[in-house]
């Protein structure tokens with residue numbers, strides 16, 4: 001099972017690389033990797049298991065974070081309506097997005113960053129995304145709210161971008177006109 005020791009931290013070169021497209025249909029090794037990443041998120045959200053193994057809570061994890069430079073990530077969260085969003089994406093893309101931005105009012109955290117970095121990360125408020133699941137089937141979704149934030153945070157990891165690259169150093173809490181807060 002994946003543990004925090006398997007998560008690479010900022011400073012590791014893989015976090016700044018462009019991850020490679022995954023050939024379709026995905027091979028068994030890639031499917032196994034995605035399964036272990038999803039299990040890690042489930043464990044990280046379980047009060048007993050996360051405590052026992054010292055796993056930090058997360059709702060998204062990208063393959064480069066376990067030093068696998070491939071274009072795939074997993075998400076598992078409940079949105080503000082309590083609806084569960086549980087996805088494994090292979091070769092994910094944003095196909096269109098809103099002009100409006102949204103941001104987490106508490107800032108963003110990352111399992112590969114062992115420090116708290118204050119500031120707002122403004123992202124597209126609504127996105128239309130496409131990718132493939134572990135069966136190689138095409139998935140197309142419209143996301144907003146926390147799921148949209150998490151998708152963009154994890155997609156950034158596939159392009160060597162860290163959340164704090166988006167924070168304005170001079171004014172970390174500056175907001176664009178009409179930015180939507182997400183608690």
Ligand SMILES: CNC(=O)c1cccc(C)c1Nc1nc(N2CCN(c3ccccc3Cl)CC2)nc(N2CSC[C@H]2C(=O)NC)n1
Pocket residue numbers: 044045046056057058059060104106107108109110111116117149150153183
């Ligand atoms: C610096 N301030 C903060 O960290 C921060 C501080 C307060 C609130 C928020 C909202 C913050 N921000 C933030 N909190 C999260 N979690 C809250 C705790 N939760 C969780 C933890 C334990 C069990 C179950 C769960 Cl559900 C897991 C998810 N996750 C992300 N991100 C940014 S997008 C990818 C996503 C991610 O998975 N990061 C590891 N940001």
Ligand code: NI
Pocket residue numbers: 109110111112153157
């Ligand atoms: Ni991250």
